[in-house]
Amino acid sequence: MAEADKRVHIHMPESLAELLQLYRSKPRAAIYAGGTELLRGVTKAQFALPTEVISLQAIEELRRVSRTERYLEIGATATVARILQIGSNILPPAFYSAIHHIGPPGLYSLATLGGNICSFGQIFSVTPLLSIMDVRYEIRRQGNTRWIPASRFREPHGTPNLGEGEILTRIRIPLEHWNVQVFRQLGTIHLSNTSPLVFCALAKADKGALDDFRLTFCGHRPSMFRNREREADLVGRRIPLPQREIQTFLRGVEDEVGRSDMALTPLQVHRALSLTRLMLARLGHPEVLA
Numbered sequence: 001m002a003e004a005d006k007r008v009h010i011h012m013p014e015s016l017a018e019l020l021q022l023y024r025s026k027p028r029a030a031i032y033a034g035g036t037e038l039l040r041g042v043t044k045a046q047f048a049l050p051t052e053v054i055s056l057q058a059i060e061e062l063r064r065v066s067r068t069e070r071y072l073e074i075g076a077t078a079t080v081a082r083i084l085q086i087g088s089n090i091l092p093p094a095f096y097s098a099i100h101h102i103g104p105p106g107l108y109s110l111a112t113l114g115g116n117i118c119s120f121g122q123i124f125s126v127t128p129l130l131s132i133m134d135v136r137y138e139i140r141r142q143g144n145t146r147w148i149p150a151s152r153f154r155e156p157h158g159t160p161n162l163g164e165g166e167i168l169t170r171i172r173i174p175l176e177h178w179n180v181q182v183f184r185q186l187g188t189i190h191l192s193n194t195s196p197l198v199f200c201a202l203a204k205a206d207k208g209a210l211d212d213f214r215l216t217f218c219g220h221r222p223s224m225f226r227n228r229e230r231e232a233d234l235v236g237r238r239i240p241l242p243q244r245e246i247q248t249f250l251r252g253v254e255d256e257v258g259r260s261d262m263a264l265t266p267l268q269v270h271r272a273l274s275l276t277r278l279m280l281a282r283l284g285h286p287e288v289l290a
């Protein structure tokens with residue numbers, strides 16, 4: 001019997017059209033953006049790549065960044081370094097802060113926003129924030145383009161919502177004004193024994209009342225906390241919020257986390273509740289920025 005071909009075939013399409021056609025004919029191929037996640041844990045003794053690899057690195061269209069009055073559009077293979085060049089005066093403050101957490105600085109010129117969003121098995125730093133910012137993703141396969149809200153990109157068990165032959169091509173971030181933007185990452189995201197937590201919240205306040213409020217967090221497992229009904233309970237209230245409102249909200253969050261499949265440790269729950277309390281107590285004060 002003929003031996004299976006175990007050589008690694010690396011394809012480097014130079015245009016989006018070429019990529020989509022190639023991926024259609026090789027839907028089992030591994031998509032390689034910055035490679036930092038794909039190659040994590042690979043050592044010299046154990047060098048194993050899938051037999052078909054499609055690199056996105058030669059496709060200029062996928063690295064583009066553009067801006068209109070309402071949106072910032074970032075190509076899926078724009079690296080952390082490229083995104084940081086856009087500048088803290090243009091990037092929403094919480095996003096600017098979250099982007100710094102995509103790996104240690106040595107990774108900034110390799111790791112891409114698309115690779116971070118599409119990683120399997122774990123939710124990384126920017127995903128919770130993008131899901132409450134009304135960000136939308138452009139997903140393409142040959143002959144078809146669809147847009148999906150970031151909040152619906154993950155299946156309940158955490159797998160990215162990508163069908164056969166589909167690639168994440170663009171990330172569209174609305175340039176809305178949020179008076180309060182919070183992003184905090186505690187612990188080390190890859191290490192469950194550090195009780196990692198990614199916490200994000202956004203609020204709009206006007207004339208002493210809360211106009212909009214969103215809060216989400218996640219731990220090591222690929223599932224995020226968000227409760228739109230509890231958020232809606234606070235919208236329209238005068239700020240600062242009375243202690244009674246804050247306590248009711250916190251109790252609701254704690255109950256729900258206990259019922260969820262997030263499997264947070266007591267330290268993660270403590271961290272999430274402390275950050276929520278701090279955020280609610282200081283709502284409307286600009287010093288709660290990212």
Ligand SMILES: Cc1cc2nc3c(=O)[nH]c(=O)nc-3n(C[C@H](O)[C@H](O)[C@H](O)COP(=O)(O)OP(=O)(O)OC[C@H]3O[C@@H](n4cnc5c(N)ncnc54)[C@H](O)[C@@H]3O)c2cc1C
Pocket residue numbers: 030031032033034035036037038039040076077101102103104107110111112113114115116117118119120124125126162166167168169188189190
């Ligand atoms: C030590 C260390 C610590 C880190 N800490 C953090 C952290 O705290 N927070 C954080 O957010 N990140 C962290 N990272 C970075 C994170 O783990 C990923 O390495 C990185 O975000 C992936 O980007 P990439 O471009 O290298 O993706 P790749 O490794 O190229 O791809 C990742 C996955 O996404 C798929 N993919 C990539 N691009 C696309 C696309 N356009 N369409 C469809 N599928 C695609 C790939 O097939 C692969 O499955 C850390 C990394 C290291 C090494």
